[in-house]
Amino acid sequence: MASFLGVLGPRLKQASLLWLHGFRDACCLHRVLSYCFSSKQLAIRTGQCFLLNGLIFLGSIFIVNSVVIPTLQWILPDQCPHFGCVMKSLQIR
Structure with missing residues (x-):
């Protein structure tokens, strides 16, 4: 069990950080509005x-x-x- 978590732990952390960055980018409404006004x-x-x-x-x-x-x-x-x-x-x- 410990070896399983040792292998999966860094990937899980990387995946959760990537999801968090994507969520933060999706919440940037001001960026969307600036894109919509420019195009x-x-x-x-x-x-x-x-x-x-x-x-x-x-x-x-x-x-x-x-x-x-x-x-x-x-x-x-x-x-x-x-x-x-x-x-x-x-x-x-």
């Missing part, structure tokens, strides 16, 4: 990405509310009473 194409693509991700997220909520939950309640009416409660709290107002 119109990048700003457009970033906006399209946010829009597409938002539509996918809202579409998945809509599909769950309008297709999956009613189907489960139709198939198993006595065993799924709590789905209506959960989905009411997720509805967009």
Whole structure:
């Protein structure tokens, strides 16, 4: 066990440091904003990405509310009473 940790320890430390540096770089919002202001194409693509991700997220909520939950309640009416409660709290107002 000690030899296993001796071999894996430095690699684990290196991997965690690399992840930490990547996370820190990802959190540099000021850098992203400066890139977007300097490149119109990048700003457009970033906006399209946010829009597409938002539509996918809202579409998945809509599909769950309008297709999956009613189907489960139709198939198993006595065993799924709590789905209506959960989905009411997720509805967009």
